[in-house]
Structure formats: C-alpha cells, structure tokens
Amino acid sequence: SYVLTQEPSVSVAPGQTATITCGGDNIESKSVHWYQQKPGQAPVLVVNDDSDRPSGIPERFGGSNSGNTATLTITRVEAGDEADYYCQVWHTDTDLYVVFGGGTKLTVL
Amino acid sequence: VQLVQSESEVKKPGASVKVSCKTSGYTFTKNAINWLRQAPGQGLEWVGWINTNTGDPMYGQGFRGRFVVSLDTSVSTAYLVIKSLKSEDTAIYYCAREEADVGTPPLDSWGQGTLVTVSS
Numbered sequence: 001s002y003v004l005t006q007e008p009s010v011s012v013a014p015g016q017t018a019t020i021t022c023g024g025d026n027i028e029s030k031s032v033h034w035y036q037q038k039p040g041q042a043p044v045l046v047v048n049d050d051s052d053r054p055s056g057i058p059e060r061f062g063g064s065n066s067g068n069t070a071t072l073t074i075t076r077v078e079a080g081d082e083a084d085y086y087c088q089v090w091h092t093d094t095d096l097y098v099v100f101g102g103g104t105k106l107t108v109l
Numbered sequence: 110v111q112l113v114q115s116e117s118e119v120k121k122p123g124a125s126v127k128v129s130c131k132t133s134g135y136t137f138t139k140n141a142i143n144w145l146r147q148a149p150g151q152g153l154e155w156v157g158w159i160n161t162n163t164g165d166p167m168y169g170q171g172f173r174g175r176f177v178v179s180l181d182t183s184v185s186t187a188y189l190v191i192k193s194l195k196s197e198d199t200a201i202y203y204c205a206r207e208e209a210d211v212g213t214p215p216l217d218s219w220g221q222g223t224l225v226t227v228s229s
Contacts, residue, residue: 001170030213031212031213033215033216035153035216042203042219042220042221042222043153043203043205043216043219044219045215045216045217048208048215048217049215054215054217084152086152086153088153088215088216089213090212090213090214095167096167097155097167097169097170098143098155098158098169099155100152100153100154100155101152102152103152103153
C-alpha cells in the first residue's frame with residue numbers, strides 16, 4: 001500500500017508563511033490534492049493537481065511537488081486559516097484507490 | 110453544486126444503516142461519488158467510490174464486504190449501506206463528488222457529513 005506522511009502539527013504567527021509537507025515514495029509522479037478542514041465542518045479542496053487553486057480559494061494558498069515531497073504553502077497566514085490540512089493522491093497497484101495523509105493541524109499563534 | 114446527506118443515526122451493534130447523499134446543481138451521471146470515513150478525532154479514510162454512469166463500485170482495503178455503495182439515478186442520489194455494525198464503525202461519513210473527466214481527480218464538492226453512532 002502507498003503511505004503519505006504529514007507532520008502532525010505546524011504553528012505560525014499571523015502574517016507569516018506556513019509550510020505543510022506530504023511525503024510519499026516518488027510522489028512527484030502523482031497529482032497531489034490538498035484539503036482544509038475546520039472543526040465541525042466538511043473538508044474543502046484548497047489546492048488540486050499539485051499547485052492549482054479552485055475557484056474562490058485565495059491566492060495565498062499554493063503548492064508544489066518534487067521528488068518524495070509535496071508541499072502546501074500558505075502565505076500571509078490569517079487566524080481563519082487555522083484548520084487541519086490533508087494531502088491526497090490516487091494510487092494504483094491491483095486497483096486504483098484514494099490515499100490520504102494523516103493530516104496536519106495548523107495553529108495560528 | 111450541492112450534496113446533502115441524511116441525518117445522524119444511532120444503531121446497535123449488528124444492525125445495518127443506510128446513509129444517503131442527494132445531489133443537485135449538476136448532471137449526476139457525469140461525476141463519480143466517493144465515500145469517506147472520519148472516526149472521532151481521526152483523519153480521513155477512503156471507503157470507496159461508485160461510477161455514477163455504470164453503477165460500478167470500488168472499495169478501499171478494510172471496507173470490502175460490510176460496506177455497499179449504490180445509486181438511484183432517478184433521484185440523483187448515492188447511498189452507503191453498512192451491515193453488521195461494530196462499535197469501531199462509529200464515525201462521520203462523507204460523500205464527495207469527483208471532478209469529471211480527470212484521470213486522478215480531486216474531490217471538489219463534499220456533503221455535510223452524517224454521524225453514525227454504534228452503541229448498545
């Protein structure tokens with residue numbers, strides 16, 4: 001099975017840049033999607049296909065993917081960005097299936 | 110685009126539960142529907158997926174056998190049935206729409222979630 005590894009928590013001061021990573025074997029060969037989940041709410045797609053932003057997502061949210069690590073970057077962090085963030089890929093062995101990282105709790109200090 | 114799920118359920122161990130996901134605002138058969146599970150305080154797990162055009166399902170490891178996904182295209186609704194419920198099935202279950210016509214698509218719209226509680 002394919003495993004995605006995220007740091008459990010990241011803390012950042014308002015106005016600074018938050019970096020959340022997602023590690024996986026040769027992850028650069030896959031398209032990585034990122035979701036934001038605030039307490040009591042359903043996840044929301046914030047970055048798709050490594051670095052694209054869905055309509056309505058601020059330009060402060062960006063992504064990259066190289067080697068064994070994909071990265072979600074949030075610039076000029078605001079209090080409202082405090083949430084859990086999950087990376088996701090599709091993986092094929094005998095079947096095609098969805099894999100999520102364990103999630104990263106972003107705390108805005 | 111809207112995905113509206115059924116209300117919370119409380120069931121006893123061994124019983125079954127059916128969660129619905131009613132969609133609107135798009136052509137139902139153009140986008141596959143995925144089901145996800147989130148146990149209390151835990152991350153997201155992929156339960157499975159159903160092709161809304163063919164009705165073909167696929168299940169994640171650990172979700173084969175007791176979990177069944179189905180459709181009613183006449184009412185643009187997907188369903189998840191969980192049989193022989195166990196206490197560890199207690200979780201929020203989400204449905205989510207895949208972006209259409211993409212090889213490895215993101216889940217671009219989500220239902221609000223349905224809490225299933227299994228308790229004697």
